[in-house]
Amino acid sequence: MTSDDDHHHHGKxxxxxxxxxxxxxxxxSKYVRQDKSVRKHPVPSSxxxxxxAPDVPAAPKERPGWKGPGFVKKAPKKSTRAVQAVTxxxxxxxxxxxxxxxxxxxxxxxxxxxxxxDYDALKPTLEAIRVxxxxxxxxxxxxxxxxxxxxxxxxxxxxxxxxxxxxxxLCKEFGDxxxxxxxxxxxxxxxxxxxxxxxxxxxxxxxxxAVCFGGGAAxxxxxxxxSRHILPQAAASKPKTPDLAADTGLATSELATPAIELRxxxxxxxxxxxxxxxxxxxxxxxxxxxxxQAARDKNSSFVPPGALRTTFTQRDILQLTQExxxxxxxxxxTLITIFFTLNDLHxxxxxKTASFLMKLGLEAHRDSLLLIIxxxxxxxxxxxxxxxxxxxxxxxxxxxxxDKKVSLWExxxxxxxxxxxxxxxxxxxxxxxxxxxxxxxxxxxPR
Numbered sequence: 382m383t384s385d386d387d388h389h390h391h392g393k394x395x396x397x398x399x400x401x402x403x404x405x406x407x408x409x410s411k412y413v414r415q416d417k418s419v420r421k422h423p424v425p426s427s428x429x430x431x432x433x434a435p436d437v438p439a440a441p442k443e444r445p446g447w448k449g450p451g452f453v454k455k456a457p458k459k460s461t462r463a464v465q466a467v468t469x470x471x472x473x474x475x476x477x478x479x480x481x482x483x484x485x486x487x488x489x490x491x492x493x494x495x496x497x498x499d500y501d502a503l504k505p506t507l508e509a510i511r512v513x514x515x516x517x518x519x520x521x522x523x524x525x526x527x528x529x530x531x532x533x534x535x536x537x538x539x540x541x542x543x544x545x546x547x548x549x550x551l552c553k554e555f556g557d558x559x560x561x562x563x564x565x566x567x568x569x570x571x572x573x574x575x576x577x578x579x580x581x582x583x584x585x586x587x588x589x590x591a592v593c594f595g596g597g598a599a600x601x602x603x604x605x606x607x608s609r610h611i612l613p614q615a616a617a618s619k620p621k622t623p624d625l626a627a628d629t630g631l632a633t634s635e636l637a638t639p640a641i642e643l644r645x646x647x648x649x650x651x652x653x654x655x656x657x658x659x660x661x662x663x664x665x666x667x668x669x670x671x672x673x674q675a676a677r678d679k680n681s682s683f684v685p686p687g688a689l690r691t692t693f694t695q696r697d698i699l700q701l702t703q704e705x706x707x708x709x710x711x712x713x714x715t716l717i718t719i720f721f722t723l724n725d726l727h728x729x730x731x732x733k734t735a736s737f738l739m740k741l742g743l744e745a746h747r748d749s750l751l752l753i754i755x756x757x758x759x760x761x762x763x764x765x766x767x768x769x770x771x772x773x774x775x776x777x778x779x780x781x782x783x784d785k786k787v788s789l790w791e792x793x794x795x796x797x798x799x800x801x802x803x804x805x806x807x808x809x810x811x812x813x814x815x816x817x818x819x820x821x822x823x824x825x826x827p828r
Contacts, residue, residue, distance in 0.1 A: 471798045471799065471800045471817065472796055472798060472799045472800070473799075473800050473802065474543070474546060474547070474550075474799055474800060474801040474802070474818075475546075475550065476546060476804060477546050477549040477550055477553070477610070478542070478545060478546055478549060478606060478610060479610075480804045480806065480807070482606065482609060482610060483542055483606075483804055483807060484807055484808065485609075485666075485683055486538075486541065486542065486545075486602060486605070486606050486683065487538055487807060487808070487809045488666060489602070489605075489658065489661040489662055489683050490533075490534065490537070490538050490541075490602070490658070490661075490809070491809065491810065492661050492664075492666065492667075493657045493658045493660065493661030493662075494530055494533060494534050494654070494657060494658070496527075496530050496531065496534060497534035497809070497810045497811055498810050500810055500811050503531050503534075503535070503811075506527070506528060506531045507531060507535055509528075510522050510528060510531065510532055514725075517728050517729065519648070519649075519725060519729070520648070523648065523649030524649075526650075526653055529597075529649060529650075529651060529653075529654055530654060533597070533598035533599075533654050534811060535811055536599075537597070537598035537599040537602065538602075538809060538811075538813060539803075539813055539814055539816055540599035540603070540720065540721055540816070541598070541599045541600075541602035541603045541606065542603075542606070542801075542803065543754070543801040543816050543818065544599060544600070544603035544720055544754060545602075545603040545604075545606035545607055545610070546801065547752075547754060547820060548603060548604070548606075548607045549607060549610050549611075551752070551794075551822065552565065552566060552607070552611065555793070559748065559750060559824070560714040560748045561589065561590075561714055561715065561716045561748070561749070561750050562589070562716075564586075564588045564589065565588040565589045565611055565640070565641075566611065567588075568588050568611075568612065568640070569611050569612060587639045587640060587641055587642040587690070588640050588641065589640070589641045589642070589716060590642045590711060590713055590714070590715045590716065591604060591641060591642065591643050591644070591715065591716040591717075591718060592643075592644040592645075592646070592709050592710055592711070592715055592716075592717050592718070593643065593644070593645045593646070593718045593719075593720065594646050594647075594698050594709075594717070594718070594719050594722060594741075595646075595647050595698060595719055595720060595721070595722025595723075595725075595726075596643075596644075596645030596646060596647055596651070596693070596718075596720075597645065597647055597649065597651040597654065597655070598651065598654050598655070598658055599720060599721070600643070600645060600718070600720060601643065601645070601655055601658055601659065601662075601689070601691055602658060602662075603720075604641050604643050604689060605662050605683060605684050605689050607641070608640050608641050608684050608688055608689055609683060609684055611640075612640055612688070639687060639688055639689055639690035640688045640689065641688070641689050641690070642690050643689060643690065643691045643692075644691075644692050644694070644709055645691060645692070645693045645694070646693075646694045646695075646696055646698060646701075646709055647693075647695065647696075647698070647722075648695070648696065648697045648698065649695070650695050651693060651695075652693055652695070655691060655693055659689070659691060661683075662682065662683045662684050662689065663682050663683075663684065663685070663686045664682055665680045665681055665682050666680065668680055694709065698722070698726060698737060699726060699729065699730060699733040699734065699736075699737055701737065701740070703740050703743070703744065706737075706740050706741060706744045707744045710741070710744050710745055710746065710749070711746065712746055713746055714746055714747070714748040714749050714750075715745070715746060715749045715750075716749070716750050716752065717741065717745060717749060717750065717751045717752070718751075718752045718753075718754075719751075719752075719753045719754075719755075720752075720753075720754045720755075721754065721755055721756065722755070723753055723755055723774070724755045724756065724774055727774060727777060731777065734777065735777065735780070735781045738777075738781045738782060739781060742781075742782065742789035742790060742825070743789070745789075745825040746825065747825055747826070747827050747828070748824065748825060749824070749825040750793075750822060750823070750824055750825070751782075751790065751821075751822070751823040751824075751825070752820075752821075752822050753778075753819075753820070753821040753822075753823075754818055754819070754820050754821075755774070755818065755819055756816070756817065756818060756819070757797060757798050757799070757817040757818055757819040774819075775797065778821060782823055788826065789825065789826055789828075790823035790824060790825060790826060791823065791824045791826055792821070792822075792823055793822040793823065793824055794820060794821065794822035795820075795821055795822075796819065796820045796821075797819045798817070798819065799817070799818050799819065799820055800815065800816070800817050800818075801815060801816045801817075801818060802815045803815055
């Protein structure tokens with residue numbers, strides 16, 4: 382009987398086991414699934430994946446502590462970087478001048494320097510001036526009379542309004558303390574309209590002595606605006622000395638003692654521009670032929686003749702001797718100004734600029750004030766013609782003006798990031814721009 386017959390015969394299935402070698406079980410044990418399965422192919426790392434998922438920051442670890450109902454979470458500490466950003470935020474210059482006064486000042490610029498009426502014709506000259514100034518060649522930039530007029534109408538109106546606003550603010554802030562401003566404010570407070578007008582023509586000394594290094598068009602206009610703001614009654618009154626002038630043969634302006642004595646010094650010859658602007662300041666604006674009699678009666682010059690007396694000295698500031706500085710500064714408390722000039726001097730020669738500031742400190746009379754206004758966008762390091770690295774504008778003032786060993790000055794104001802914004806509605810043929818400035822005010826200490 383065959384094996385098949387045996388299966389059917391017994392009614393049971395016979396299972397036959399082959400002999401399997403032990404090595405087979407050892408090999409198959411590798412593929413036995415464990416409790417935690419391991420993928421056959423590893424998942425690509427997010428660092429190498431083309432579609433990298435965004436990194437999920439880990440939750441910050443907190444220190445163990447009380448978390449009950451009375452728990453109050455402490456405020457996070459402010460970072461030092463954030464504090465520095467706040468302290469470096471620009472300071473907006475407050476407006477102190479009446480908009481009508483500012484427009485009147487611009488009208489004087491326009492009448493005294495009519496070259497501003499054709500701006501398109503000025504563009505080639507303006508570009509030539511920009512190139513010369515950017516290359517540090519100031520002698521070429523300010524060597525021609527027509528270039529000086531173009532420079533004056535382009536940049537001086539902005540600067541004059543800015544400087545005048547700062548001067549008015551300093552008068553308000555330090556008028557009760559500083560000798561330079563006291564007499565000017567006292568004249569405003571002690572006299573009525575008639576008294577101020579007569580006092581300008583009879584005072585033995587000017588109310589304010591000022592000397593401007595780097596002085597030109599912007600300086601004379603800024604101080605004229607200061608005089609008009611502080612002594613508005615004097616500007617509104619008519620001069621009462623023409624008959625006396627005719628009898629003596631002297632000009633009206635020669636008879637009146639000034640409210641402000643202004644001494645200007647610069648390498649460029651600003652004589653013609655200053656003369657034109659001064660004439661414009663002392664001349665009533667031209668009225669329409671249809672103007673009413675009331676308007677004609679009220680029409681007056683920006684400042685009365687003689688209220689602002691100016692003298693100009695053409696001299697390279699960096700070449701001034703000790704004696705020349707002494708003569709310019711004088712022997713009384715004086716407001717000494719350097720407007721939009723010190724950085725240019727710094728570019729020409731750091732050593733000569735430091736020497737000039739040291740001489741100035743030695744010659745400044747006790748209680749004199751040194752006011753420096755310049756552009757705030759100043760390079761951190763500047764290379765001179767010899768390729769040397771210079772210290773910053775700020776370091777120059779710290780090392781020379783505020784020398785701890787021989788301190789000649791006391792610092793009253795330091796603002797390295799102030800923004801002057803023009804009043805809306807001002808009209809001028811050439812576009813006017815807001816300015817970012819740095820401002821420094823020092824007081825001369827007793828020797």
